[in-house]
Amino acid sequence: MTQKYRVLWVEDGARYDLAHLAAPVYMDGKYDLVIAEDASAGMAVVLMDRFDVIIVDIRIPPGDEPNWIKLYQGNGTEKIAARLGLSLLYTFLGHPDAKIDLGSRRPAWITPARVGVLTVESQLELHDDLTKLGITIHGHKRAETSDEILLELIQRVLDQANHLSGGG
Amino acid sequence: MSDALATWIGVYLQVSISFLVFWVGVPALSQALAPDDIRRIVNRRRTITVNSIIFGGPVIYALISILFVWIKYANNQILDVAQWILDVAITATILGCSLLFILLKAYQKDALLARLKKDCIRRIKSNGYPEDQAIEDIRDLGEQGDTRGEKIQVLEIFDGIVAKVQAHPSYDGRRLEKITEAIEFALQTETEVDSFVRGVHILKSIISNSQKLKLDSADRGRALRALQRLGAIACVMDNERPVRTVLDAVEFVGQNGTFSEATLVAFELGVASLKHGKFLVAVQALNKLETLTSAKEPLDAKNAAAYLGLVAHFWARGGSARQRAFAGLKGMKLKPTRQSCLKGAQKIHYRATRFETADLLTKMAVALGQKSGETGTATSQTA
Numbered sequence: 106m107t108q109k110y111r112v113l114w115v116e117d118g119a120r121y122d123l124a125h126l127a128a129p130v131y132m133d134g135k136y137d138l139v140i141a142e143d144a145s146a147g148m149a150v151v152l153m154d155r156f157d158v159i160i161v162d163i164r165i166p167p168g169d170e171p172n173w174i175k176l177y178q179g180n181g182t183e184k185i186a187a188r189l190g191l192s193l194l195y196t197f198l199g200h201p202d203a204k205i206d207l208g209s210r211r212p213a214w215i216t217p218a219r220v221g222v223l224t225v226e227s228q229l230e231l232h233d234d235l236t237k238l239g240i241t242i243h244g245h246k247r248a249e250t251s252d253e254i255l256l257e258l259i260q261r262v263l264d265q266a267n268h269l270s271g272g273g
Numbered sequence: 274m275s276d277a278l279a280t281w282i283g284v285y286l287q288v289s290i291s292f293l294v295f296w297v298g299v300p301a302l303s304q305a306l307a308p309d310d311i312r313r314i315v316n317r318r319r320t321i322t323v324n325s326i327i328f329g330g331p332v333i334y335a336l337i338s339i340l341f342v343w344i345k346y347a348n349n350q351i352l353d354v355a356q357w358i359l360d361v362a363i364t365a366t367i368l369g370c371s372l373l374f375i376l377l378k379a380y381q382k383d384a385l386l387a388r389l390k391k392d393c394i395r396r397i398k399s400n401g402y403p404e405d406q407a408i409e410d411i412r413d414l415g416e417q418g419d420t421r422g423e424k425i426q427v428l429e430i431f432d433g434i435v436a437k438v439q440a441h442p443s444y445d446g447r448r449l450e451k452i453t454e455a456i457e458f459a460l461q462t463e464t465e466v467d468s469f470v471r472g473v474h475i476l477k478s479i480i481s482n483s484q485k486l487k488l489d490s491a492d493r494g495r496a497l498r499a500l501q502r503l504g505a506i507a508c509v510m511d512n513e514r515p516v517r518t519v520l521d522a523v524e525f526v527g528q529n530g531t532f533s534e535a536t537l538v539a540f541e542l543g544v545a546s547l548k549h550g551k552f553l554v555a556v557q558a559l560n561k562l563e564t565l566t567s568a569k570e571p572l573d574a575k576n577a578a579a580y581l582g583l584v585a586h587f588w589a590r591g592g593s594a595r596q597r598a599f600a601g602l603k604g605m606k607l608k609p610t611r612q613s614c615l616k617g618a619q620k621i622h623y624r625a626t627r628f629e630t631a632d633l634l635t636k637m638a639v640a641l642g643q644k645s646g647e648t649g650t651a652t653s654q655t656a
Contacts, residue, residue, distance in 0.1 A: 183405050
């Protein structure tokens, strides 16, 4: 069997409200989808494993890691205001504006080309942050979102990463 | 040390310790008397008990100290110990009883809910949305509500909060995730028809208000998916009113946008009702799907997927169910052909892991293909 691409999806609704978005990914058979439901879990997973694609939601809960809880509480104790998904991306990518710095523990394999966001915020709203981070792939969760949106996003990120690495 | 001073110190310590015992003991007593769920929420919010101990204790302690110092040094009087102990005991009893009354009131569910609602509304006025924790607390009270009245009360609070959030000028259609989730959780264990219907109406109002505000919003999609899951729960309830309320909400939604999500809800409800032998509801779902989809004629596979999926389940039951489904299918315009739509719909259900539906569509396509010679034209009612 061909080796599957490893995909991390950081999304608190991934196992419940948005579980249907994972169905086409599983059905496609090419991807090993790992789900992290909060910022702490997302960070723990990338510190342990390597992924070909990371898809992150912007409005995620902090989880149980004290630094993320502190950040969440310092931003109104609401997912809407805290936007921990963005903070997670700053941390993943080792950006100077990262509020939680992984230092030498930051996995070097995480590059902007491997990352996409799937969120209720529009691309315009996230423009400044995504530009700073160098992330170009964005999926918008709307009232009517195609079941295939996650799969499409993964494929776009993968194409981009392969293109930039010269993998074709 | 003079006798008077020793007496003064003794009384001072006695009285101040009594006060502190009251101040710590009364909240502890009121906690012990409160039900588990309420105690947990009050503790989590750390407002009443902790504040009363942290701030109340030192304030009272300071007051006693000032009073005693004033009596001892400013008035230069020797204390009449018995009189003072009596006075202080009376005062402490009055204060303690008042505090106990206030705290017990705070530990009542009604009062706690009113306080949470007030907190939410205050937050909405400033931010446009309530605090996540407050919504979770209200949800917990609703989940553990024993009586119908308590559930309804919680749902009414949610209704009010939803209305305030959606009426706020900053509402962007993406602020009701927590509350939609909370309403759904409150209804998941609900067996009372009135509460269930009330909850469904709130979800419906989230959708309709988003539509009125012309917001292509995540809140609308989320409320619809919650309706879908609640519909499945409603299907197994003895009373058919809840599931029919969900269906009514879906038709209203489908006519005002969010077509594919709405048709999927009707599809799921139709399939679940058929499985539970609720044929009236199943036919109502089919009817809704016919109404929703016929507005999009001629239908391609994507728009027809939910409808054809339900038709396949009716077809599989044979007899009268098959006859009813085909009566509708006969008049439905499908493009480019019925066979291609059936194949396309099969693929869509397969991709969504609805294997049973995908398999039934395959079987139906084969059966109809054989009967009609794959012409793509409508078949007879008894196909």
